[in-house]
Amino acid sequence: MSQPALFEPFTIRNVTMRNRIWVAPMCQYSCFNEDGIVGDWHMAHLGSFAIGGAGLVLAEATGVTPEGRITPRCPGLWNDEQIAAWKRVVDFIASRGAVPGIQLAHAGRKGSDSPPFDYEGKSGTVPITAGGWKSVAPSAIAYPGHDVPHALTISEIQVIVDAWASAARRAVAAGFRVIEIHAAHGYLLHEFLSPLSNQRTDDYGGPLKNRARLLLEIVSAMRAEMGDDIPLFIRFSATDWTEGGWNEQETSIVADWALERGADLADISSGGNVSGIKISVGPGYQVPLAMHVKEHSKMPVSTVGLITEPQLANEIVESGKADAVLIGREMLRDPHFALRAAIELGADISYWPGQYEWARPRKA
Template sequence: MPTLFDPLTLRGVTMRNRIWTSPMCQYSVLDQSGVPQQWQLVHLASFAVGGSGLVFTEATGVSPEARISPRDTGIWNDEQRDAWKPIVEFIASQGAVPGIQLGHAGRKASSWPAWGFTGRTGTVPVAEGGWTAVAPSPEAFGDLDVPRELDLAGIDAIVDDFRTAARRAVEAGFRAIELHAAHGYLLHQFLSPIANHRTDEYGGSLENRARLLLRIVEAVRGEIGDELPLFVRFSGSDWTPGGWDEQQTATVAGWAQNAGADFFDISSGGIAGGIRIPLGPGYQVPFAEHVRSSAEVEVSAVGLITTPQQAAEIVATGKADAVMLARELLRDPHFPLRAAHELGEQLTYWPPQYERARWRD
């Protein structure tokens, strides 16, 4: 089995290790333009300096209406593309692979950001920068407004939004693309019988519910060419009876691989409020392990992975091919450098500016 610090190659791209930065929403585009700001540069650059093998952006909207909140980043126009370029270049200059997560929030769109608006909940009004959300079915999430049900022309437009966003991502220099099909956002809404009650070719059977995702995988693969890896983030479970589960995830991951995807980032939850999730160290790792073994695909695990020893065990025992860290990297952006010391690994990619701080026996 590989170790945490062995490289991993997907298509024409090699990650220097298997500790990767998970996409993390920041809600920091204060002018609501979708253009990444200095915050994105400093935030993402810190993980590249700290030794991550792959650094993913936050969920980035493929259209204005795709954003979770008005403060999200986007990549639906050339100004946004060009603003991503220096961020991408710096990440790559530090030896990490720059990746972008492309997302559409669906019925969870146009919501108030997670910080800066104390007491504001529900849907952001149009007069304050909000918009009407769309979804597979006209059913609201929590206290958000009822979304507009997508017709077939609207579905076709979303496929095209992902395609053109992927094109701009490649032009910006990103070396890995991830489709966000987790956490109750649009692609997960189509996949899950909790949120998808359509009776046409996009609802009902698993094949129908997976149709939009597979169309987008094929469209994005056709746009980015054969060299770059394509990731899909899934929720491994809805954590509720009758919902999306790990076996459906494994089945659709196999179909997505046949359609052009390479790697699967396994998280969980997000389809509905009020569901109790039994949190604990590595609580989502079993979903990644199931998908990996059942579908025979490569996966990463995420969720309360907080120590070097825990991360190393996940990879060394074959539960996942890599680990994605989020909150632990917010606490310690240099976690990979510290992990190497604690695990007895000698790295060649310590930043020379930080060399005096390297741990020595």
């Protein structure tokens, strides 16, 4: 019996995802302290998606340096203690047959933000005196609601490239089998890509080749640390949704340059670098952006954004609009979305958990 397209395995390099239903990276602001160390929340949260049949479980934006975190409660991979904490979670995900993945990130000018809950009612930029830090960016241009960042010098940029490479090495040591670079949503690498936030006049600003330089240096440095087996994804915001901003044409060009340096898949999202933009959203609203990149580059692509129904997810993959779908908020409502999709689409899967066999619909 042929499987629905959504349930076809997908292999990149030496890693096979059992299906095309992947968990989108989602910040949890839930490290116990401000040490970037994950704990039981992450085990229960990410573990439930693996039990629930997802092909790939992508852990949230994880700082490559302490200043690369979005908030002081976000996780990190800048030291070896953090490897051990992640390994526990990773081993459980893998034991359930899902591929454990991690999104590495640098928050740039949007860093040092207050966690959105349980933070003693505080909001806005966390002051340095209260455990925050001076944020950094390509240019000293503030994102509304945030402090003016420090414009990185060339030598500071090189330190950041090394931090991404070291974090990739630690991610591999923790057992992650997919690593994603966060180059979207107005964080550091998107800030370099977009002419709206990058007004440098040196080798890292101006023409596209220069704005993409940091991302491409990071891809090369990470690939050198990761070896050849493990897929490297890049999450792009394919558009700033505004005239004169970053767009899907530039995304497609940079995707191909990144492919040549060892990246494997473009995970297509949008927005986040310009405040106050009105976007008309609806089911699968970012699929056309993924299709654009798929048509205009050689990169495989995934899509994300308001995909909440198995039928829509399957149609996207079956019609070749994207190679996989990432599911975010619907996974929070139903961590077993992939099991539900298997029932609704009539897929025959081998990874229904034995512990949950009594909940499996009987074949007629």
